[in-house]
Structures are given as structure tokens and as C-alpha cells.
Amino acid sequence: MKLYDLELSGNCYKVRLFAALANIDLEIAAVDFLGGEHKRPPLTDLNPWGELPILVDGDLVLRDSQAILVHLAGTHGGAAWWPAEPQLQAEIVQWLSTAANEIQHGPASARLVDKFGYAIDKAGTLARAARILPLLDAHLAQREWLALSRPTIADCAMFPYVALAPEGGIDLSPYPNIVRWIDRVKRLPGYVAMPGT
Ligand SMILES: N[C@@H](CCC(=O)N[C@@H](CS)C(=O)NCC(=O)O)C(=O)O
Structure with missing residues (x-):
């Protein structure tokens, strides 16, 4: 799984923090935010919103840190992090x-x-x-x-x-x-x- 990331972004950090706590392997791709890399292809092909973080997991592409947390917790975190009820x-x-x-x-x-x-x-x-x-x-x-x-x-x-x-x-x-x-x-x-x- 690949996370398009910005170190100073709290939204990206939500994902890095959870992955570290739940021992989930992520490939981190640092984005040149000041250079506007997130505002042009190929990143806008992944997220037309032009925002980070973006998670790519096989064919699935997700924007929004909250959505990414739900996906990672549901697929890799176990019931402790994302209960079934x-x-x-x-x-x-x-x-x-x-x-x-x-x-x-x-x-x-x-x-x-x-x-x-x-x-x-x-x-x-x-x-x-x-x-x-x-x-x-x-x-x-x-x-x-x-x-x-x-x-x-x-x-x-x-x-x-x-x-x-x-x-x-x-x-x-x-x-x-x-x-x-x-x-x-x-x-x-x-x-x-x-x-x-
Ligand atoms: N709801 C989104 C918000 C994402 C967001 O706003 N990300 C910021 C970085 S923290 C961004 O990429 N902003 C684009 C910009 O300012 O150009 C999330 O939770 O991930």
C-alpha cells in the first residue's frame, strides 16, 4: 500500500500514526507540496480534489484521512481498531x-x-x-x-x-x-x- 504523504500535514500524520500503532506496512511517497505536485497529474488523476493524503491499495484509491483510517483498520487493524458491531x-x-x-x-x-x-x-x-x-x-x-x-x-x-x-x-x-x-x-x-x- 502506498501513501502519498506530506510530513507536516496532520491529516497525513493520522494515517502514519495509525499504521505505526497497528503495525501496518505502508510505502510512503513524499509529495513536493510546495512545488504543487498534488495539484497536477498524475496525483490529480488519483485525487481530483488536489489534496493529501491519498492511499493506493491495489485497485483502490482513497482520499480523505478518515476514509483511509476506516479502510486500514477494517482490512488490517483487526476488531480492536474497527469492531464489527x-x-x-x-x-x-x-x-x-x-x-x-x-x-x-x-x-x-x-x-x-x-x-x-x-x-x-x-x-x-x-x-x-x-x-x-x-x-x-x-x-x-x-x-x-x-x-x-x-x-x-x-x-x-x-x-x-x-x-x-x-x-x-x-x-x-x-x-x-x-x-x-x-x-x-x-x-x-x-x-x-x-x-x-
Ligand atoms: N478531508 C481531507 C482534507 C485533506 C486536506 O485538506 N489536506 C491538505 C493537507 S493537510 C491539502 O492537501 N490541502 C491542499 C492545499 O492546501 O493545497 C482529509 O481529512 O484528508
Whole structure:
């Protein structure tokens, strides 16, 4: 399986992190993002959205980090990471959606402004972060992992841009349960870091 990857992308890191934790072999193809390699063929033949990550597994081509996590967990992760029961899957997908929506448009977008100079309304990103982070902290008050009683791809999807929030000027110290969860993820066997975490 081949992952078209950018080291500084939290979305790509979701996939690298899960593959490392679940001991899944990935061939990593580093993409020249600054040179716009993802915006032209052959990469736009794989993903017309012009975004990373992209996973190629035989004839299957997937864009979107959440979709890639589901595929890898379902095919290679075993029931621990992607249980067969629809109710448990739904508990996980809640968090995949939160990663792609509230976290992407909150802390992840604040980081895009501060670290990469994206022209996004910074105040809006901070306001969205200020709404979701207390909710996340309250959720983690009574539990160790986001979806189930064990780590799942929910934690892999949420971890990167929450842990990278300080790169968007967001202080995580008011959220002690989040800080403890970040530390817990970092202590998982096989954990790999990315710059900034
Ligand atoms: N929903 C997608 C978002 C992917 C995405 O936006 N990727 C960024 C890198 S983190 C990208 O390739 N952006 C294109 C660009 O800024 O030119 C996912 O979760 O993978």
C-alpha cells in the first residue's frame, strides 16, 4: 500500500500514526507540496480534489484521512481498531466527523494561519476551538479514550490537530484531561511523532 504523504500535514500524520500503532506496512511517497505536485497529474488523476493524503491499495484509491483510517483498520487493524458491531462503529465515526469538521475548522485552521500563512479568519478559528476543546476536555474527564474503552481510530483521527493546537497559538493548559489524553496516546506501543507534537 502506498501513501502519498506530506510530513507536516496532520491529516497525513493520522494515517502514519495509525499504521505505526497497528503495525501496518505502508510505502510512503513524499509529495513536493510546495512545488504543487498534488495539484497536477498524475496525483490529480488519483485525487481530483488536489489534496493529501491519498492511499493506493491495489485497485483502490482513497482520499480523505478518515476514509483511509476506516479502510486500514477494517482490512488490517483487526476488531480492536474497527469492531464489527454497527453501534461501536458509529461511536467511532462520531469522532472521525468531529476531526474532519470541528477540529479541522478550529485548531487545525488556526495552525494553517500561524504556521503557513493561510488567509483564513483567525478569530473564527479560535472561536471554534474555544467551543470544541472544552467539550472534548469534559468528554475525557471520565474516560481514557475517545470512543471505546481502548484506543481506536477515533483517537488517531483526533490526536494530530489537537496535539498541534499550540502551533496555532492555542494554549492547551486549561484542558488538563486533553493534556493527559495526549500523553496517553504518546505512550502507546509503536507511537510515532510528527514535527510539532
Ligand atoms: N478531508 C481531507 C482534507 C485533506 C486536506 O485538506 N489536506 C491538505 C493537507 S493537510 C491539502 O492537501 N490541502 C491542499 C492545499 O492546501 O493545497 C482529509 O481529512 O484528508
